[in-house]
Amino acid sequence: MKHKKLIIFAVALALLFIIGTFLSQSVFLKTVLAKYKSTDHFVLFGDDPRIRYERPAEENAIALKQILNGSQAQVESILHSRFKKPIEVYVCSSQNSFNEYVFLSKNVKGAVYWGKLFLSPGAFSQNESRLAELTTHELTHYLFYTHLGEKAHVENIPLWFREAIAVFVANGGAYYTKDRNLLNLISSEEKQAFLSGKIDFWFASNNPLDAVTKNGTANWLLYRVGALFVHFLRDSQPGKFDELIQLLLSGTKFNAALEVTYGKNTEALLREFAQYLTT
Template sequence: MNLSKLSIAIISLFLLIVLLSSCSIIRQSTAMMRSTDHFIAHNKDPRVLYEPGAEIFADSIVAILPQSIQQIKNRQYRHFVEPVKVYVCASKESFYKLYGVKCKAGVSNKLLLSPRLMDEPQNIQLYLAHELSHLHLYQQLGLLKMRKLPAWLKEGLATLVSDGGGAQTVSENEATKAIINGKHFMPVTGGFFGCFNQKSSADNALSHHMRYRQYMIFVSFMKDKDEKEFKRFLLSIQNGVNFSVSLQKSYHTTLGQLWQDFIKDLNSKG
């Protein structure tokens, strides 16, 4: 009887997770279909499109976009395969309507920026570069293959190549100490279109910025270990090759072993 109740509880939890994941995907899919025809191309850089009322915000993006694009091309080892467009929203409500998630910036089929970023102008370039990293991958992989990638890789890479965008409130030293003390995310290989196995339950126990900083440190370790192999790995991912296959062909190891090497390296540095 107890086993039966436990089975029911497990199945119920599984179905709840499926439902919540589906709701999120449906909400974002609906947002993606909404028109952006009312956005205006900036007269100084038509790659920046803005809603009426977001002129000042758009001006700030125009000033930093060329440098940010070049930064991502250099650090992710490949040109953007499609023209870059940045959509600057005039209100938080408009951003949510077009993106489907309440946050500061995001990429679905478009790179969208919320005016919430105007509250922290010193971080706008960090966020822009972070989202350009996602756009760079999205253009090559498409939405479904992007969802298959593990969160730690997508967000860790974006945080690394943007010089810390999305993790500003947590220092590398703080994140390293947390990892050494056992308060860290657990790397997974991704899969199932992002509904499951994108990140572990341990990830959710961390604050957003702590999580992203830890992701970044792990991806940075991969790069520092052997940049030639890191480049090979990242280009393989961009070519649409399976994560585990890309890792094995580049580093000749498994994710589990790579993580053990990472922890050993951190402990050796104290």
């Protein structure tokens, strides 16, 4: 009898351990913890209400201050729209701190979650132009969020376009391809990945995990090819592209906005892009 009780106790402990391990890794649990984790300890940077930082990261907050006006202006100019809510950028003092707020992407340098833009120390590890590029990328996400809210931003606009438009804006928008042929801007690796069908899944995915590599870093190949496709859409019909962006910001769902402006769906436009790359 005593032996039987010991077995039952051991099994119960094992089950508790398994359940505890599962919960600790649960995306749902991490989502809840990230959403409600307080940012009250972040310090307001001087007289700039847009910047908040953890105390050991004051130097990074200073660096952000130097480029933030330019990044904000670039986003608003290229998208022909303004932020509908105040910008809030949180400068984390460590990657671990950043990861507690950005639970899906353990090694990325910046992300927008729950209406807040977070930057990790890695965002400041390179030169000022790279910091500006990253900040502009994330502010693009943030502008869409301020117009649509968290739910509609994710549900109305496919993952690939959310990332592609952010890269497009960070590239400088139309200026990136001015007086340059798009064919000369795509690498052989990027071209092969697209034409081979290797990354077809990206244009149909709703899984945010697809946006990062196994190491938790941004999957730059997917971002880059998606952005080049967006550049193609803009360069082929600038007026329709600008109309597309305004429809999206007004709350029109992506597929409907694409039909209204280009008169085609994503698949048809991807085929046109493939044809362009093979001419």
